[in-house]
Amino acid sequence: MNTRNTPGLGELLRYVSELVEHGAEEHYRQMQLNYRARYTPVLRALHSGAQTISEVTACTHLTQGAISQTVGHMQADGVVTRQRGEDGRQSLIRLTPHGEGLLCKLQAHWQATFAAIEQLEQEIGHPLRQVLEHAASALEQQGFSQRLSAVKLACAAEEVVSE
CATH class of the missing domain: 1.20.5 (Single alpha-helices involved in coiled-coils or other helix-helix interfaces)
Incomplete structure (x- = not known):
């Protein structure tokens, strides 16, 4: 097998990920939202009841470092706040009023997203x-x-x- 010009697994995964993220970002712009696709796993985890970086990490397939970095961006964009937990070791993450508003606007978008994923899966037969x-x-x-x-x-x- 000639592997010189065959894309590797990581390359294909990154490419598919970029295509999905760019499509999502385009829809956020159409919805006139200042929102990054990378916020979605964190927002969905918070909506499901997660309150700390560790809990958000447990709800996703992302690393704690990636979640911490994303939460930092979300904090800078006014989507969440961080407060020290009672034991002082963990920070509690809370949605701001702006974050709550985003969540309301995005729920219908996420339903459409999963429907689009199902269509894609049917189209490719996998x-x-x-x-x-x-x-x-x-x-x-x-x-x-x-x-x-x-x-x-x-x-x-x-x-x-x-x-």
Whole structure:
């Protein structure tokens, strides 16, 4: 197999992610919202009852660092506030009135988004979200680095045998 011009998994995932985000951003502009697509997982987690970075992280497939960075942007844009928790170790994240207004405007948009995803999945004939969830689960069980190491060891063993 010639892999010189074949895009890698990371490249394809980033490209699909960019296409989805750009489409979402275009709709936010059409809705006349000053809103970033990256806020969505945090807003949805807060709407579901999460109150801290750790709780938001547990509701998403994103890292705690990515969530912290996003919450910082959301705070700068006036979407959320942070307050020290009672134990002083965690910050509580609260929607501002502006954030509450965004949430109300976005709920119908999110319903349309999931309907569009279902249409895409029907068009391509694959349950894309399910495939990605399975891939994430498999990579959590055995990381990509481990998989690469195993393939390299197998290739090295084949070279030794063929010599």
